[in-house]
Amino acid sequence: MVQSILEQLGGEPALRKLVNRFYDLIETHPRGANILRLHFRGHGVSHVREEQYSFLSGFLGGRRYYFENHGHHDVKLMHAHVPITAVDAEDWLALMDQAIDDCGLVGPHVERMRATFRRVAMILVNDLNEWGLPAAPAPRGRAPAGG
Numbered sequence: 001m002v003q004s005i006l007e008q009l010g011g012e013p014a015l016r017k018l019v020n021r022f023y024d025l026i027e028t029h030p031r032g033a034n035i036l037r038l039h040f041r042g043h044g045v046s047h048v049r050e051e052q053y054s055f056l057s058g059f060l061g062g063r064r065y066y067f068e069n070h071g072h073h074d075v076k077l078m079h080a081h082v083p084i085t086a087v088d089a090e091d092w093l094a095l096m097d098q099a100i101d102d103c104g105l106v107g108p109h110v111e112r113m114r115a116t117f118r119r120v121a122m123i124l125v126n127d128l129n130e131w132g133l134p135a136a137p138a139p140r141g142r143a144p145a146g147g
Contacts, residue, residue, distance in 0.1 A: 004060060004061025005060040005061050005112065006056075006060035006061045006062035007061070007062075008107065008109040009060065009105060009109070012062065014103070014105070015056055016053060017103055018099055018100065018103050019049060019053045019056065020049065021099040021102050021103055022052070022096055022099035023045055023048070023049045023052070025095045025098055025099055026039075026045065026095060029095060029098075031091040031095055032091065032095055034085075034091065035088060035091060035095075038082055038083075038084075051066065054066040054069060055073070055075075055078070058073060059073070060113065075120055075124065076123065076124065079124050084125050084126055085125065086122075086125050089121040089122060089124060090121075093117060093118055096114075096117055100113075100114065
């Protein structure tokens, strides 16, 4: 029997550790500042820690907690209310990569997970003009994405 990515990571305890490390970074690392700001426009970080865990459990082949609670697993729908820039997506990915490394997760299953996270993060980038908002400035010391 082929193990799910979640099982290969070490199951739900390993996922909980990863999500907690990721959000610890969101709350403390400069690259997490805008992501944190976006979360505070919603339900806050403690809420999103649990929702991220619930989503990733099913996403990685485990129990589908998010689906059980919300009736769908559509990441575009989950983020439809959030203006996400390419810089935000890259910051999310960089901090998730750091959390993965900090948790000592390695192997081909982890590289597949990273690649999938990248694809999903990039499809969540939306056109801020549709929101009537100006593009967010790039953080100091970094060129804008694509530039």
